[in-house]
Amino acid sequence: MEAKITDFGLSRFLDQGQSKMITQNICGTPRYIAPEIIDKGEISFKSDIYALGIIIIELLVGMKMISLENIYRGDTIVLKESPASA
Numbered sequence: 001m002e003a004k005i006t007d008f009g010l011s012r013f014l015d016q017g018q019s020k021m022i023t024q025n026i027c028g029t030p031r032y033i034a035p036e037i038i039d040k041g042e043i044s045f046k047s048d049i050y051a052l053g054i055i056i057i058e059l060l061v062g063m064k065m066i067s068l069e070n071i072y073r074g075d076t077i078v079l080k081e082s083p084a085s086a
Helices: 035-040 045-061 071-080
Strands: 020-022 042-044
Touching: 035 042, 035 045, 042 045
Parallel strands: none
Antiparallel strands: 020 042
């Protein structure tokens, strides 16, 4: 197994004093997108913490926490489905 680090250029800088950003264009892997981004389009540092938390849990348990059988239903799954049990 090899670790790979990539940067897709999805990040944006916030202006000084700005704590979140509102967007209508959501980019990213559905299983790692925080529910508040999908639901309201609000992006903040908490969104990154959510994604990092999912990645850490997956590394520890060795499986994907959210199964995306249908990628087009990804937003519904993140908002409503409970995480897989280890």
